[in-house]
Amino acid sequence: MIVGRSTIKKIRYLSVEEAEWFHDRILELTGGERGDLAKANLEFVLEQVKGVVEGLDREKAVVKKAAFLLHSLVTLHPFINGNKRTAFEVVDAFLELNGYVLRAKTDEIYRVLSDLGAGKASEAQVEDWIATNLAKKSKGRARGS
Numbered sequence: 378m379i380v381g382r383s384t385i386k387k388i389r390y391l392s393v394e395e396a397e398w399f400h401d402r403i404l405e406l407t408g409g410e411r412g413d414l415a416k417a418n419l420e421f422v423l424e425q426v427k428g429v430v431e432g433l434d435r436e437k438a439v440v441k442k443a444a445f446l447l448h449s450l451v452t453l454h455p456f457i458n459g460n461k462r463t464a465f466e467v468v469d470a471f472l473e474l475n476g477y478v479l480r481a482k483t484d485e486i487y488r489v490l491s492d493l494g495a496g497k498a499s500e501a502q503v504e505d506w507i508a509t510n511l512a513k514k515s516k517g518r519a520r521g522s
Contacts, residue, residue: 388439389474390427391467393420399470400456400463409458419455422446439475440511443468444504451493461490468507473514481510 396419404411413419426449430441450464465486472478479486489506492498 386435386476388435388442389471391423391471391474393423395470396423396463396467399466400459403459403462403466407459407462412457413455414457415453415455418453419450422449422453422455425449435475436477436511439472439477440504440508443472443507444500446471447507448493448498448500448503451490452496461494464493465490472511476514477511478514479507479510480512481506485510 393416401411403409422445426442426445429445430438433441447464447468450467451461454460456463469479481489489498489503493503
């Protein structure tokens with residue numbers, strides 16, 4: 378679809394295998410018990426995110442989908458260990474695939490993930506946090522620079 382001079386890019390998604398790769402890598406680096414608690418939950422979330430929101434502009438849709446991913450992967454607990462860490466890395470990769478980065482400080486990321494894990498943050502609150510900290514990815518710049 379062409380709008381004015383720019384082409385609207387299709388939203389890209391991670392596969393189950395890619396999410397599992399992130400999980401395995403995180404546990405290699407930071408430790409924790411390996412294994413799936415409910416692989417069907419991972420498959421469900423990664424499929425359902427594709428149907429989240431219709432009719433929004435691309436950036437708003439990406440934010441809503443990222444919030445859904447983060448909230449769902451933390452609360453549906455697909456892995457024995459590392460759910461919050463994996464959820465964050467999956468969302469970070471999803472955003473980068475779609476041309477965005479999060480510009481949040483590490484302690485703020487930990488707070489949001491902790492609040493999610495404790496049931497103190499709603500999907501709407503996560504969406505607001507992502508929208509507030511979202512930036513378009515700069516070509517040639519490393520994440521966080």
